[in-house]
Amino acid sequence: MITNNIIGFQLSAKSSERLFSVxxxxxxxxxxxxxxxxxAEVNLAVEKAFKAWRLYRNVSGEERAAFLNEIAKGIEALGDMLVQRMKLETGYPEARILVERNRTVAQLRMFAEEAVQEQWKEISFDAALPDRKPTPRPSLRKTMFPIGPVVVFGASNFPLAYSTAGGDVASALAVGCPVIVKAHDSHLGTNALVAEVIMQAAQKTGMPDGVFSSLNGDGLATxxxxxxxxRTxxxxxxxxxxxxxxxxxxGQQREIPIPVFSEMGSVNPIFLLPEKIKEDTNALAAQLAGSMTLSGGQFCTQPGILVALNDDRTDALKLALCEKLNAADDALLLNQGISKSYRNGIAEIKNSLDVKLIFHRxxxxxxxxxxxxxxxxxxxFLANPKLHREIFGPFSLLVLCQSYKEMSQIAEALEGQLTAAVFMQxxxxxxxxxxxxxxxxxAGRIIVNGVPTGVEVCDSMTHGGPYPATTDNRFTAVGTHATQRWLRPVTFQNFPDGLLINT
Amino acid sequence: MITNNIIGFQLSAKSSERLFSVxxxxxxxxxxxxxxxxxAEVNLAVEKAFKAWRLYRNVSGEERAAFLNEIAKGIEALGDMLVQRMKLETGYPEARILVERNRTVAQLRMFAEEAVQEQWKEISFDAALPDRKPTPRPSLRKTMFPIGPVVVFGASNFPLAYSTAGGDVASALAVGCPVIVKAHDSHLGTNALVAEVIMQAAQKTGMPDGVFSSLNGDGLATxxxxxxxxRTxxxxxxxxxxxxxxxxxxGQQREIPIPVFSEMGSVNPIFLLPEKIKEDTNALAAQLAGSMTLSGGQFCTQPGILVALNDDRTDALKLALCEKLNAADDALLLNQGISKSYRNGIAEIKNSLDVKLIFHRxxxxxxxxxxxxxxxxxxxFLANPKLHREIFGPFSLLVLCQSYKEMSQIAEALEGQLTAAVFMQxxxxxxxxxxxxxxxxxAGRIIVNGVPTGVEVCDSMTHGGPYPATTDNRFTAVGTHATQRWLRPVTFQNFPDGLLINT
Structure with a gap:
């Protein structure tokens, strides 16, 4: 089977080069x-997206919702074919894949609802005051407006929920922005299946040609x-x-800079206060080990740093944690790049004089x-900023403090994070x-007595945070407010009734 | 009189260099x-602002409002001293200065009200669902959080409303961000008077040391x-x-990039449709000439480009416009840099083969x-992008079109703008x-049958727009929503009641 690029409603294959999934x-x-x-194909996709934008932004919320719901239905209709392909490309167990698929279609339906409800328009209105002295006030109506063609680079660890039809794509399509997806090298086949579903959904629901494209290619060059x-x-x-x-x-060096929302690394520190450790050491160890190793530790919210006092209670927790990890399976990582980085990270820890590897096999x-x-x-830890950085995979570093003051120093020294948690009595x-x-x-999300993995898709989620967790901490990538990334305000002054219907 | 830098509650003067206003x-x-x-003084001001942030963000809205209201009162109390100083530094007529002063204190009071009402917190809440299957949902509460110390570079043309105690400063202070103002070289004395008012207001209302600083210095180096x-x-x-x-x-090249909201040039194009020109040519000419020359044409919303069909009606408008301009006074520009740029711009127009200067004396x-x-x-015009750029001051370029199609081509070719207007029947x-x-x-604001000058301060204003009008078209610099530039979302997950009071 040869799979092409999808450019609007066309399949396109101009290159003689070939790519493979591993x-x-x-x-x-x-x-x-x-x-x-x-x-030329990249340019065509963006030009088509620009032309589509002029039509798509005037398509009604109900019609955009029908498009998104059709995508959700199409993904479900792929059934086991999609599951098996994703399994081949990720090595994830089927249960993990089904959870992600459910989340993906739920997100699509949530953003379909957003498209209809249009709360993201944040409309405000100041009525004209023709008799105001010294100057009259004209009527002013403000609404959020779709920013234009959006390019999405999917995540290696979420081929469905953060990729081809994931949250970035669904939130952009919901508010009237066409999308061009750069397929992730690790799951080209999963991408191809979902991209075809989106193309067919666009055709079936009468969306403009160019509202969606999917391109394969080298991450950096393409x-x-x-x-x-x-036009991006x-x-x-x-x-x-x-x-x-x-x-x-x-994006920032362009003649006309554009927003680039990169969600990147995070060690999601967990601060463990002593009375909480004492309360039920074993259950806490199980909870932490579970969060550390879930999906092979390949979540952006995986807890990479634990911080506790250097005392007997922490010693007991350490032992219990090692037991839980010993009972856990080896993790099959997503690709050779990730497993090589992980192995290198562990090797560096092993060779470090300051750090002691207390569980590894x-x-x-x-x-x-x-x-x-x-x-x-x-x-x-404070003296070595390298230890503050993420080792992507099922690894955590336990930082032992002599005092609460040292604990605070650790908090002060940390980089920006998606999440930070405190376990406390x-x-x-x-x-x-x-x-x-x-x-x-x-951090963008602060948790009390809970682990950071498990990102709820709802109004009140912030999946974002200070750099290097993201490049723009003013927005969330998950939840209904994810739409805000693709909008800008426009004010209509003194507009006669009915001149602009759809804004 | 020697005027120092204000760093928190200290006057500071370490340099042996001296600056003067002209x-x-x-x-x-x-x-x-x-x-x-x-x-060293710059560093001290930012470090103090950072420390102040940790206190100031927990100060109640009522207390922040008292601070802002005290600034407004203090500016009014400066009375004629401030007016005369601003007159010396700007050459503006007294009436213009009084309007700007009124706007400035009104803005401060509006943002004081925002500080109390706290709508900018955009709080949302998803309650816990402990019995949800397969996984329970924790409670999630989201609120906007002040981003940290904000640096403000004031505008040459608005020493009060867009400078030391202007909209940027008031909106940041309202939501809990300390501010460091870099005084504009053109109005160092006006800045000094207002900065002292802010320092005294901060002391009087019990704000933390460092909540406000004002520094003189070279724009680029400082x-x-x-x-x-x-810490910025x-x-x-x-x-x-x-x-x-x-x-x-x-800002973008930093190790940790930060948002930089630059509001820059704009030619604020006005499209004049023929039936509207015909309706009352003389009144339209008066309205356009007034907007062109208001405050010496030194408004960022000054209309620098007019677009009309090349016909008899436009000929009549042209004549009427020249008459109005002939009746207008010469404009006294704010400083030598601005007047030199203006004179150079007009000289280039004079020397251009394509462009005809039809009014100038x-x-x-x-x-x-x-x-x-x-x-x-x-x-x-289409062939020469240089003509699309702003000549700051009382100048407009009338672009004559052979058809509506050419008019559309002009619209397509324009750069990003603060405003765009259409006059129509x-x-x-x-x-x-x-x-x-x-x-x-x-553009950020589209106007029907109105001139772009006169920026209403209200909820529905967008004073912003695509690059190069601003560096970030997702925000407004004027109106209540100006606060959004200084905020980021934070989610609190599973927080026990009363743990965090002020978020």
């Missing part, structure tokens, strides 16, 4: 071949063409800090890795509060 | 001397230190495209310039609508 379990190329987009195209209005990216920053820089297959836990003293409020005051400066 | 009427230095901030300081969280700027872009680039004093009107054919809806559809892509 099976993470066998490390062999999968059979299907994929054709990367040429520069990405650069997409971000630099003068905004960019969504989920992935590494290196990649996200590179795209952000390209040898693992067999190339992409299968052992969960790992390491321990470091607070002062060593009621009696520990006075200790927790100053810690939380610092964590608010560092 | 009287635009005489081109001579005014008597007072001003001391620029050293690098500006660079301020924007690059790691956001920047507001109003001025030239060169300056605004330079600060934007500095010789003017005497250095900073006093004649209003000017030039005419160009649409195809020549009811019978011209069908002609206006496609034009408006293009103008929405280009």
């Amino acid at each position: 099976n993470p379990m066998t490390l062999e190329n999968l059979e299907e071949t994929f054709i990367p987009a040429t520069e 990405g650069k063409l997409l971000v630099q195209h003068p 209005a905004a960019v969504g990216f989920t992935g590494s800090q290196r990649g996200g920053r590179a795209l952000f820089d390209l 040898e693992s067999g297959r190339d992409n299968a890795v052992s969960p790992a836990l390491a321990v470091v003293q607070a002062q060593q 009621e009696v520990e409020r006075a200790t927790a509060l100053p810690l939380i005051e610092v964590l608010i400066e560092k | 009287n635009p009427m005489t081109l001579e230095n005014l008597e007072e001397t001003f001391i620029p901030a050293t690098e 500006g660079k230190l301020l924007v690059q300081h790691p 969280a956001a920047v507001g700027f109003t001025g030239s495209q060169r300056g605004g872009r330079a600060l934007f680039d500095l 010789e003017s005497g004093r250095d900073n006093a310039v004649s209003p000017a009107l030039a005419v160009v054919q649409a195809q020549q 009811e019978v011209e809806r069908a002609t206006a609508l496609p034009l408006i559809e293009v103008l929405i892509e280009k």
